[in-house]
Every structure is written in C-alpha cells, then in structure tokens.
Amino acid sequence: MRQFGLIGKKLSHSFSAGYFNTKFKNEGLTDHYYALYEISSIEEIIRIFGIPHLAGLNVTIPYKQEIIPFLADLDSSAKKVGAVNVVKMSPRGPVGYNSDYYGFQQSLMSWLGNKSIEKALILGTGGAAKAVLAALEDLNIAATSVSRNPAPGQLGYSDLNAEHIREYKLIVNTTPLGMYPEVEIFPDIPYEYLDQDNFLYDLIYNPETTAFMKMGAEKGARVKNGLEMLHLQAERSWEIWNS
Template sequence: MKKTYGLLGKNIGYSFSKSFFSEKFENESLNCEYINFDITEIKDIVDIIKNPQVQGLNVTIPYKEEIISYLDDLDPIAKEIGAVNVIKFSKDQKIKGYNSDYYGFTESLKPLLNKKIKKALILGTGGASKAISYALNQLNIEHTFVSRNPDFNELSYSDLDEDIMSSYTLIINCTPLGTYPNVQNYPDIPYEYVTKNHVLYDLIYNPKETAFMSKGKEKDAKVSNGLQMLILQAKKAWEIWNN
C-alpha cells in the first residue's frame, strides 16, 4: 500500500512541502505520495484522519493552533510552544502533534548570529511566532513581540524608535507581508535605524528576497529568507514520522 503524507492548510497551492517531499520520494524510489489537503475549516480534518493510508501530516497557516484540539497526544515541546506543524499517525490511527518549526529556525539562525545580538523583535503573533519565541528562549535571546494590536507586554509598530531598534538587533518577520504575489508589501518598521549590526530574518521564502530583506540589505544588515528553515523542519518531520 502506498503511504500518503500531506500538508494541511488553507489556500496552499504554493506549498514548499509538496515539492520537497514529492522530489524526495521520487529520488529515493519510495512508495509514497504527498498531497495538499486544502481545507476551508479545521473540522474537515476528520475525513483525512480516518484515511488509513495517511501516515503523517505537516500543518501550516491557519491551523497550527486550531489542530491541537483534534489530537490524541502532544509532544512536550509542541505543548510548550502551543502550536503544531507535524502530525504523526500511530498504527492504531492515534495522532500526535509535534513542532519542527523551532528546530528549523534555530539551526538556520545560528550561522547568522554574532555576540552583539542580545535582543530580538518578533513581528507578528501567529502560530509560527510561538515556535520562534521558544527557539529564542533556548538560545537565551531576550525578545519582544510587535503587533498591530499589542497586548500589555507587546510593542506596537508605532513604538519602534531609534533606541529600541538599536538594542534589538535581530528582527524576525513572522507576518505574511511580502509573500508572493504581494511582493511590494513589508512590515512597517523604521528601516532608517537598521544598521550593519542588524540581522533581518524573514520566514517568507517566496520571493527569495522580500522587500523586508531588500530594505535591510540597503543598510548593510545581514538578511535571510525562510527557505533553510523550511528544508530543516521538513527533514525533521520525516525523522518524526519514521521514528
């Protein structure tokens, strides 16, 4: 029987995971297929779970948090993060949630870090930002969320001044701003205060260079897109499914 893996999300025609795993299955002559499960509501997952061919799922926007109530079990790290991007099916079709985003982010960020980076700004507060926050805690990098509707311990975009920008030298875009096809969009931060000491990391991978990254490069900042993170989290997902 052919094993089925797939991506659970909404409006996911662009999926990196499908191309990554389909190529992997072909190159390694594995009797597996990878399907995009594009669902309009999280409750539609029930039919997918019942399919005995399904061995594992990746989860993307907007279901990384909503999926949790449908799981039988949760890995401790995913529980602490509060978001799931990998689901493993056991032989009795019990499903367990994991998070490999934090691993992909951590390992792709490490080569960009320098000793001066003590504080980070996380732009956006969705499911992906929770994994980023967990990763930064593991790296002992103090961080603050920036939101259009900030909570009591978050900053708004209008709060970002020269002082904040000079002490928070790692800036991570966890918003969808700048994703293809709306490539002209970018987070509204004061780029005039970005310097060569800054690292601007964008979770977006399409386009390869976002407007957020371009604006960082203009100020000689180090920049990165999210492609390496995606590759690493996908490899980790395969490891989880097959352990």
C-alpha cells in the same frame, strides 16, 4: 502505501509537495506520496484524518494552534511551543509535534555564528512566532513580540522607534506579509533606523528576497530568508514520521 500532506488555507506558494515527492523518488519510495490539502476551516481536518493510508501531515497558516483540540496528544516539542506544524498518525490517534522550533534555531545559530545577540523583535504572534520565541529563549536571546493588537508585554508597530531598532539587533518576520503573490507588502517597521548591526530574518522563502529583506539590505542590515529553516524542519518532519 504511505500518504503524507500539508494542510493550510492557501497553499499555492508551498514547496512541500515538490520537496517530499522528489525526496521519495530519489530514495526509491514508490509507495509514498505527498499532497496539498487546502481547507477553509479547521473542522475539515476530520475529513483529512480519514484519508486512507495517511501517515503524517505538515500544518501551516492559519492552523498551527487551531488544530490542537483535534489531536489525541502532543509531543513535548509542541507543548513547549504551544503550536503544531507536524502531525504523526499513531495507533492512539493523531499526535502533534513542532519542527519549526528546531529548524529556526539551527538555521539561526548557523547564520549568526559567533555574533552575540542579546535582544530580538518577533513580528507577529501566530504559531510560527511561538516556535521562534521558544527557540530564542533557549538561546538566551530576550525576545519581544510585535503585534497589530499588542497584548500586555508586547509592542505595537506604531510603538517602534530608533531606540528599539538599536536595542533589538535581530528582527524576525513571522507574518505572511510579502509572501508570493503579494510580494510588495512588508511589515510596518521604521526601516530608516536600520544599519549594519541589524540582522533581519524572514521566515518567508517565496520570493527568495522579500520586500522586508530588500529594505533592510538597503540600510546595510544583514538579511536571510526562511528556505534553510524550511529544509531543516522538513527533514525533522520526516524523522518524526519514521520514529
């Protein structure tokens, strides 16, 4: 028996259990199972780590950074990003990895093709945002984070103006704003200044077209959701668990 799962605070929107259990069935892995573990605080991870036959976990909002002190070690991918979305159970204890970085970078490169992007805005500053920031840095795209409570070097939402929208052609939403079931919510950016030169990438995949994407598309911007990234990071998770 090999047990896998996803930990997070609210998981009703998650595709992971269906994705992996279908994968196990298709590959004839009858002794593999993937479950959802909703936990109200990160301290509950100790109980999750004690589940019999646990081989690996995925980690989602809001625990990608909070889980780090509970791990025995971090892989270079997690150290680079500063956040964990994959945990592999090893003889020395749970080890943290990051596959969000890989999934986002591969998906973005495929989407942009030969289009040259010099600057990007990252909406949000959580664990997923850290993976996006690391991926953009490695692609030589200068990224600036946008936060409700901006730290030095970051922008606040109220700071954004027409000049920012013209200068930062790529805008990546890493926040949960607009995620099912609250599908009418969207990040507070000046959509009126968007045009066909802008690219809006939303890490959300449920709904398929978020309010953020709709408002961008109405102005001619090219838009993409996070489903491809999710598939890529899920397959990378599987590789990690079996390495």
